[in-house]
Amino acid sequence: MINMFTLVGKLADIQDNAFVMNVPRSYKNEEGVYENDQFVIEISQNIYNNMINYCKVGDMVAVKGSLESKDFRVYLKADKLTFLSSKGGE
Secondary structure: OOOEEEEEEEEEOOOOOEEEEEEEEEEOOOOOOEEEEEEEEEEHHHHHHHHHHHHHOOOOOEEEEEEEEEEEEEEEEEEEEEEOHHHHHH
16 A cells, blocks of 8 residues: 655645645646645644745745544654755745
8 A cells, every 4th residue: 555645846834744735636627727636734843844944935945745644633753854945945
């Protein structure tokens, strides 16, 4: 069995133990616009420290992780984060 996800999108918020990511859908709505889905992804202290040092809201990132369920809710947990744009790229 495989339990993993991969998302590419823009950072919307960075918190102590999680970050919020906007991910565009792969299709346009009736008005011809790509809508975004917003995901809260739990992170380790190590990933958080790297995000604070190298990322800001609006940067593009890719995240790879696993899903966990508890009390009928699904949680996204990051295993690896790849910075696709950063402070150094401005």
